[in-house]
Amino acid sequence: xxxxxxxxxxxxxxxxxxxxxxxxxxxxxxxxxxxxxxxxxxxxxxxxxxxxxxxxxxxxxxxxxxxxxxxxxxxxxxxxxxxxxxxxxxxxxxxxxxxxxxxxxxxxxxxxxxxxxxxxxxxxxxxxxxxxxxxxxxxxxxxxxxxxxxxxxxxxxxxxxxxxxxxxxxxxxxxxxxxxxxxxxxxxxxxxxxxxxxxxxxxxxxxxxxxxxxxxxxxxxxxxxxxxxxxxxxxxxxxxxxxxxxxxxxxxxxxxxxxxxxxxxxxxxxxxxxxxxxxxxxxxxxxxxxxxxxxxxxxxxxxxxxxxxxxxxxxxxxxxxxxxxxxxxxx
Amino acid sequence: xxxxxxxxxxxxxxxxxxxxxxxxxxxxxxxxxxxxxxxxxxxxxxxxxxxxxxxxxxxxxxxxxxxxxxxxxxxxxxxxxxxxxxxxxxxxxxxxxxxxxxxxxxxxxxxxxxxxxxxxxxxxxxxxxxxxxxxxxxxxxxxxxxxxxxxxxxxxxxxxxxxxxxxxxxxxxxxxxxxxxxxxxxxxxxxxxxxxxxxxxxxxxxxxxxxxxxxxxxxxxxxxxxxxxxxxxxxxxxxxxxxxxxxxxxxxxxxxxxxxxxxxxxxxxxxxxxxxxxxxxxxxxxxxxxxxxxxxxxxxxxxxxxxxxxxxxxxxxxxxxxxxxxxxxxxxxxxxxxxxxxxxxxxxxxxxxxxxxxxxxxxxx
Numbered sequence: 001x002x003x004x005x006x007x008x009x010x011x012x013x014x015x016x017x018x019x020x021x022x023x024x025x026x027x028x029x030x031x032x033x034x035x036x037x038x039x040x041x042x043x044x045x046x047x048x049x050x051x052x053x054x055x056x057x058x059x060x061x062x063x064x065x066x067x068x069x070x071x072x073x074x075x076x077x078x079x080x081x082x083x084x085x086x087x088x089x090x091x092x093x094x095x096x097x098x099x100x101x102x103x104x105x106x107x108x109x110x111x112x113x114x115x116x117x118x119x120x121x122x123x124x125x126x127x128x129x130x131x132x133x134x135x136x137x138x139x140x141x142x143x144x145x146x147x148x149x150x151x152x153x154x155x156x157x158x159x160x161x162x163x164x165x166x167x168x169x170x171x172x173x174x175x176x177x178x179x180x181x182x183x184x185x186x187x188x189x190x191x192x193x194x195x196x197x198x199x200x201x202x203x204x205x206x207x208x209x210x211x212x213x214x215x216x217x218x219x220x221x222x223x224x225x226x227x228x229x230x231x232x233x234x235x236x237x238x239x240x241x242x243x244x245x246x247x248x249x250x251x252x253x254x255x256x257x258x259x260x261x262x263x264x265x266x267x268x269x270x271x272x273x274x275x276x277x278x279x280x281x282x283x284x285x286x287x288x289x290x291x292x293x294x295x296x297x298x299x300x301x302x303x304x305x306x307x308x309x310x311x312x313x314x315x316x317x318x319x320x321x322x323x324x325x326x327x328x329x330x331x
Numbered sequence: 332x333x334x335x336x337x338x339x340x341x342x343x344x345x346x347x348x349x350x351x352x353x354x355x356x357x358x359x360x361x362x363x364x365x366x367x368x369x370x371x372x373x374x375x376x377x378x379x380x381x382x383x384x385x386x387x388x389x390x391x392x393x394x395x396x397x398x399x400x401x402x403x404x405x406x407x408x409x410x411x412x413x414x415x416x417x418x419x420x421x422x423x424x425x426x427x428x429x430x431x432x433x434x435x436x437x438x439x440x441x442x443x444x445x446x447x448x449x450x451x452x453x454x455x456x457x458x459x460x461x462x463x464x465x466x467x468x469x470x471x472x473x474x475x476x477x478x479x480x481x482x483x484x485x486x487x488x489x490x491x492x493x494x495x496x497x498x499x500x501x502x503x504x505x506x507x508x509x510x511x512x513x514x515x516x517x518x519x520x521x522x523x524x525x526x527x528x529x530x531x532x533x534x535x536x537x538x539x540x541x542x543x544x545x546x547x548x549x550x551x552x553x554x555x556x557x558x559x560x561x562x563x564x565x566x567x568x569x570x571x572x573x574x575x576x577x578x579x580x581x582x583x584x585x586x587x588x589x590x591x592x593x594x595x596x597x598x599x600x601x602x603x604x605x606x607x608x609x610x611x612x613x614x615x616x617x618x619x620x621x622x623x624x625x626x627x628x629x630x631x632x633x634x635x636x637x638x639x640x641x642x643x644x645x646x647x648x649x650x651x652x653x654x655x656x657x658x659x660x661x662x663x664x665x666x667x668x669x670x671x672x673x674x675x676x677x678x679x680x681x682x683x684x685x686x687x688x689x690x691x692x693x694x695x696x
Contacts, residue, residue, distance in 0.1 A: 031610065033658070064651050064658050065613050065644070067390060067532055067603055072652060074530060089500040093606065112500060153487055154502045154609075155495065184487035185480075186610065324497050 025050075025263045026059040026081035028072055030088030031186065034062055038189070038215035038236045039255060043087045043110070046259030058263065069094045077102040083120075083269045085262050086110070087255065089156070095119060106269040108262040110255060111156065113273055121273045122258045126156070126251075127163030127317045128310050129283030130211075132303050133233050133251045134167025136285065137209040138175050139299050140231055140248055145176040147207035148329075149198050149221050151214035152188040153181040158331055159320040160213040160235070160251070165329035166317055167306075178202045179329055182217050192220025199224035199232075209233065209248060222247060231294065240290040248294050250286040257282070279311050334684040341632060345625055345672055347679045349639070352671040356664045365656050377649025378642045384649070386516065386531020390603065391615075392641030393533065396540040397595035398619025399626060399633040400547050401588045405471075406628045407551055408584035409564035414460060414475025415592040416616025417482030418453040422593025423600040424486060425452030427494065427504045427607035435510035442513060442535070445601055446594060453593015454586040456482060461585030465578040471585075479616070490609055504607040513602045534602035543591065544630040550587070551630075560584050592616060624673040636672075643668060 027047045029040045047058055059081050061072050069091055076084050077098070083106035086095070092112035099107055099116040108120040115121075137146045148164055150157035161179055168175050180198045182188040195217035199210055203225075210225050211233040212218035218235055219242070225232035226243040234240065234250035241247075258276065262269055276282020285303065287295060309315040320326055357367035378388045398415040405412035412418075425448035435441035460474035487502070494504040513534045520527035551557040563570040563580045571577060599611050618640055625639070626632025647661035671679075 061652055062658050064648050064661065066599075066608060066610055067387065068648050068652070070530065070532075071387065071648075075652070090608070090610075092499075092501055093503070093506070093604075153491060155491060155500050158491075159500075184484045321498055321500060324492070324495065 023080050023082040023267060024057060024059055025266065026061070026076045026084045027259065027263075028076070028084065028086040028091070029060065029062045030086075030090055031063050031066075034060070038218075039253075040087055042236055042253070042255035043085070043259045046256030047085075047263060049256065050260050050263040054264075056263075066090075070098060073098055073107075074101075077105045082106055082267050083108055083262055083265070085259055087259075088112075106267060106271065108258075108269060110258055115273075116271075118271055120262065120269055120271045122262075123273070123275045124253050124255075124258075124282050125275055125277030125317075126159045126253060126283060127166070127319055128277045129251045129253065129285065130160045130163030130213075131167035131170075131310065131315075131317045132278075132285045132307060133211060133249055134164040134169075135171045135303050135306055136167075136249055136295065136299060137164070137211060137231075137233060138168040138171035139302065140294065141172075141175070141209050143206045143208045144172070144174065145178065145206035145208065147199070147202035147205075147210035148177060148179040149195060149202070149210055149212045149214055149217070150179070150181040151183075151217050152186060153184050153331070155321060155324070157181065157213055158326065160211075161329055161331065162320045162326035163317055164211050164213075165326065169328045170306075170315075176206070177329055178205050178207050179331060181331070182214055189215035189217060191217045192223070195220030196224035200228065203228045203230055211235070211251070213251070234286075238286040238288065240286050240288055244290040245293060247291060249291055252284050252286050254282050277310075278307050335687045339683060339687060340680075341627060341629070344676070344680050344683060345636075347683070348671040348676065349668065351679070352664075352667040356667050359660065359663060359667075360656065363656070363660065365654070370650055370654065370656060373650050373654055374642075374646030377653070378646035382526075382528040383531060384645060386528030386533045387645040387648070388638070388641045389516070389537050390531065390533040390598070390641075391644040392637045393537045393540045393598045393602075394595050394615040395618055395622045395637035395640045396544065396634060397598070398592055398615050399622030399637050400543060400619075400630060401590075401592035402619045402623035403626065403628040403630070403633055404547060404551070404560070404591060405584055405588035406623060407557075407564045408560045408580060409567075410461075410464065410581065410584060410588070411472050412457065412475055412585065412588045412592075413472055413617070413620060414457060414478045414589070415595075415619045416612055416614065417475070417479035418456045418589040418592035419595045419612045419616050420479075420482045420486050421456040422449035422453040422596035423607050423611045424489060425449045425593060426596045426600045427507075430507040430511040430601060431494075431505060434508050437510055438513050441511040442597070442601075445511070446539075446597055449593040449596045450590035451593070453596075454590040456593070457585045457589025458582070461582045461589075464585075465581040487609060490607065494607065502609050507601065507605045511601065512605065513597075515602075532603040534598065536598035536602045539594075539597065541634070543594065544634050547591075548630040556580075556583065592619070618669075621669040621673045624676070639668075640665075 034044050085108045087110050089112040095114045099119050110122045113121040148161045165177050182194050199221045208230045212221035213235045222232045222242050226246040231248040233248050236253045239250045360367040360370050378384045401415050426445045429445050429448035463469040463474050464471040490502045496505045515534045517528045559575045559580050567577050600607055622636040625636040643665050651658040651661050
């Protein structure tokens with residue numbers, strides 16, 4: 001009995017000790033949900049990779065309503081989770097309000113800038129990666145018409161479209177760009193049928209390369225493009241493998257790396273603002289066995305040269321957020 | 332003669348429906364290997380177990396009171412307004428435009444102005460379907476639901492292109508000025524020296540919602556207009572014969588309904604977010620239909636049903652946050668409650684009526 005007691009007590013102590021030394025990190029997914037095949041899922045993969053490598057565990061929450069955001073952040077902070085990582089710009093405003101209430105907790109937010117001493121803001125330069133795939137699209141297109149299919153019509157997606165159009169126009173000033181948004185409600189992120197219909201409509205307008213920046217909707221775009229015998233471009237994750245030889249490339253946004261790095265840094269997370277662009281491999285275009293036959297050496301040389309120029313600042317890609325307009329494309 | 336006593340109609344029927352819905356939910360939760368008892372406990376603790384939980388429950392309740400009243404008023408005129416979602420969205424736009432238009436010195440000035448904006452925009456969004464119904468006979472169910480989509484597109488356009496401050500990613504309006512901040516119930520309780528519901532979004536709009544319940548009751552049962560609305564709802568030829576213009580009453584009833592739905596925006600846009608976000612309404616317009624059905628279109632019933640759905644929302648949220656029950660299942664539970672209290676109402680009502688008739692028959696014999 002006493003032995004048991006001592007055993008239990010030491011176990012409890014050990015648990016306490018690890019608990020205080022290593023606070024669990026936490027990840028909050030936005031309303032799209034954990035398995036959205038895109039943005040949130042990439043964050044989830046990053047967290048899983050961290051858990052696998054370190055054997056650690058983490059807390060995760062999925063939002064159900066707008067009013068829950070503050071509730072979730074406060075409760076996680078109060079239970080001692082550290083750092084707390086959240087995906088999506090929609091958290092920006094609330095984090096700005098509550099971060100000062102928990103000075104000992106580190107927060108990281110992806111896709112928004114929150115200027116607080118204990119917050120790390122992670123932005124991606126989507127326009128840079130999109131610019132590169134725009135160049136590739138213009139080079140691969142034979143008809144001189146390319147397409148863009150966005151998910152929900154929000155500034156983030158316009159940022160993708162704007163970078164894409166700039167890249168394409170830089171390569172071929174006469175190119176025609178057909179741009180469509182899937183919808184204006186969150187359902188637009190997960191509507192592969194409509195994505196397919198839009199793709200067919202763009203094919204009938206002469207497009208022979210389409211770029212889908214549309215979350216789950218993009219699956220339908222890639223399918224319709226493959227069926228219609230044209231090329232497509234995937235987004236966020238490397239989607240080249242979905243239709244080998246028919247997906248020109250994918251514009252990669254490494255949300256998983258951002259989450260992984262934040263978890264790995266733990267309580268020592270460096271706060272401040274960071275923009276993950278071409279320079280830091282936060283965005284880029286995907287090249288693997290599945291699309292090796294589509295990207296010629298000439299195309300690769302060209303696009304790598306442009307990537308260098310963007311990194312050095314020689315080419316400046318217009319940032320849609322800076323003035324809410326796009327010089328290369330009208331939405 | 333009524334088949335059942337009033338209390339059985341208003342309280343017993345919904346209660347039995349609710350218990351049936353809970354029972355099936357429990358089976359579903361058991362089927363995925365979780366404990367229904369623990370789930371129920373989490374929901375009750377999370378929604379009603381603390382002033383914090385109450386703060387959220389009452390916040391959701393406020394939303395549902397407005398949308399529930401909106402459906403109820405239209406229903407009395409035999410109009411099925413399922414456009415509360417769009418009308419509340421537009422109400423939000425009205426609130427945002429007014430709150431951002433002037434540097435408001437104090438909420439007591441901003442609130443009435445924003446209420447006018449919310450009600451006007453909500454009513455305006457109901458006007459076209461109302462007119463189409465009254466004049467052209469286009470069915471209000473079709474037109475109001477279509478207008479929800481138009482509202483979503485319009486709001487998206489306004490936020491992405493016009494109201495969004497430059498340099499931000501979030502498709503949302505700028506933050507409202509300090510003077511447009513509505514007093515939270517927490518602050519009001521603190522002024523009385525009571526610590527209640529810290530960090531909860533429930534605000535003075537809850538009190539306005541309660542007043543709205545009373546006003547709707549007065550309107551429907553104590554005014555000439557309310558009589559005309561009910562007369563039209565019961566029988567259009569009879570109303571016409573009595574000299575009531577169906578066109579006029581249809582339009583007025585829908586304007587009031589749209590205005591009430593729009594007023595919801597005072598709570599979620601001005602009271603909670605203090606800016607207009609794309610996703611502000613979050614289905615409250617549709618929940619309003621269930622609330623009105625369950626509340627038998629009576630303001631007091633609407634209040635009780637709104638409270639129940641407020642509980643389901645907050646309790647369901649807690650369940651999703653703190654247990655491993657997936658959030659999709661929370662939607663299943665809410666849907667079961669709607670199904671049983673709304674759509675399958677007669678399944679419980681008819682046997683109950685038969686029981687009461689049989690009992691009464693015995694009494695007479």
